[in-house]
Amino acid sequence: MSAGWDGALDWLRTSPLFLVTLTVVVYALGCRLRDRSGGHPLAQPVLVGVVVVGAVVVALDVDVAAYVDATQVVSFFLGPATVALAVPLHRQWHRLRAVVVPLLVAVLVGAVVSVTSASLVARALGADELLQRTLAPKATTAPVAIALSETLGGIAPLSAALAIVAGTLGAVAGPHLMTWLRLRDPRVRGVALGSVSHGIGTARLLHDSEVEGAFCGLAMGLTALATSLVLPVLAALLF
Amino acid sequence: MSRGPAxxxxxxxxxxxCQLVGTALVAALDAPVPGPVVGMVLLLVVLRVRRPRDDHPVLTTSTGLLAHLQLLFVPAGVGILxxxxxxxxxxxPLGAGLVVSWGAGLAAVGWTMQALVRRRATGRGAAR
Known part of the structure; x- marks a missing residue:
């Protein structure tokens, strides 16, 4: 009897079927929670998903690497979904043309501020140089954060994790902070959040407004490019 | 255009x-951007040139996929554990650095773009 139970637990711990089902079901419950709570900031499906699935993973003693591996079928669609961000951009094209120069300048300023402030604040609080280099690319989307961290000599997988935290912070707190900062133009709001919270911020804004979501996705791509360009120069000055 | 599962x-x-071509381009040019982002630019060019109808499969599929973009980040988020x-x-230092820098970046981008957009708007108004 107990051997059977252990066998079942072992199966659950590595089964893509169970782990993908868990992820999708918890996410779906997160969506219902968001809608029922009238879009409460903390009821973002990505946050509910990470916290609840994370708790189950810890409770069942699932190996985190095995979970990530088993759910690759879900993560795989991040690629096509990124390509799909062209569609809201296409629909908002008439709004984009008028603001191209302000957008490009703002994204470049953002890349410099993000990298510099992350390194300096971490240094002031006692982080060593390795951790400062690891934190520097956190405003870019996770695959870019990994690549940039590698060239900088940081801990690449930790950089990806920090980027995901920055994204989730944006999904939860971004819209409120932007309203508090008196940012009202939906194009400005999209670009601002996309520059610091990449795809996860975009996922949130797309649910709120297509204009904000479209500009957020664009800013995510441009921030990846801008950060790649300014990082070598900033690294020479900072480290 | 065909509807339904097809x-x-x-x-x-x-x-x-688009993702495949974008990824191949990035690999060939050794460019510092992810392949899917280049794929996004490629699709945007195709959409601008061909201007498909609103019910074209690439538009409906993209809208459906993007509606659940948050789901796709859950595995990576759990991976933080x-x-x-x-x-x-x-x-x-990592947590405070991340949060302070995130807020500083958001404010810097938002205020810069807002100031530039307003200056352009008033500049144009004055010219007229």
């Missing part, structure tokens, strides 16, 4: 081909 497959094929142990001693 439309989803057609739409997905469009997205995957693997690093909780390694950063325990440095939670304060």
């Amino acid at each position: 439309a989803v497959v057609t739409g997905l094929a469009w997205l995957l081909v 693997a690093y909780v142990g390694t950063v325990r001693a440095d939670v304060l």
